[in-house]
Amino acid sequence: MxxxxxxxxxxxxxxxxxxxxxxxxxxxxxxxxxxxxxxxxxxxxxxxxxxxxxxxxxxxxxxxYHDFRRQPAGRHVLKLCRAEACQSMDSEIFARRVLDRFNLDWGGTTPDGRVTIEPVYCLGLCASAPSAMLDGEPMARLNAASIDEIAREVSR
Known part of the structure; x- marks a missing residue:
């Protein structure tokens, strides 16, 4: 615990x-x-x-090391890949969409402690870009609809 x-x-x-x-x-x-x-x-x-x-x-x-936090994270941690392969597949557009939706900057946590959004500089899913990791579970081939679904999931 x-x-x-x-x-x-x-x-x-x-x-x-x-x-x-x-x-x-x-x-x-x-x-x-x-x-x-x-x-x-x-x-x-x-x-x-x-x-x-x-x-x-x-x-x-x-x-x-980016994995070490100095402050507690939210209940959900969404890591968005910012490496070159993901960038070439519009990950920055998706990242901005998520950050704007939660009114956060990189590394920020929502005031209610529900979600923390962190940059990650490669998840090793380059062939399936763009990718992310939600609560330790990798997610690949993201698109606008899947990004919206992730945002809805962490908002619950």
Whole structure:
């Protein structure tokens, strides 16, 4: 179960599970995000101390990888592909349509917490462009009708 509140005891247990592992930062960050729905601000200093690295190193990893969130995501996460193959198949038009429908910018979450829209720079579905991922499920060969259906689905 995801808890949006920072819990140092739970974080300590997550770090302990990775004890002795080489290069534990990424797996720990993934587990923290799974536990808390995002990487909470206190996690940066906590991990730096626990792993004997700098806060800048932890922050650099969190900010470099697009999958790590600093704020909780909405109930639905819609990732829209922005890679070249999808762009060549009008993905930018579809993306603008969705962003405008929810009055969001990239990475934004609706005020009611229903949906977060994120850019992704390749889903590996290039032959089936344009593509997206809704709540971890890939969607390919999108068109105006399927984009509208996705928007309706996440609005429920």
């Amino acid at each position: 995801v808890s949006l509140r920072w819990d140092e005891t739970e974080a300590t247990e997550i770090v302990r599970r990775h004890d002795g592992r080489e290069g534990p930062l990424l797996p720990i960050l993934h587990d923290l995000q799974a536990a808390f729905g995002h990487v909470p601000e206190p996690a940066i200093a906590f991990l730096a101390q626990a792993l004997n690295i700098t806060r800048a190193e932890v922050h650099g990893v969190v900010s470099f």
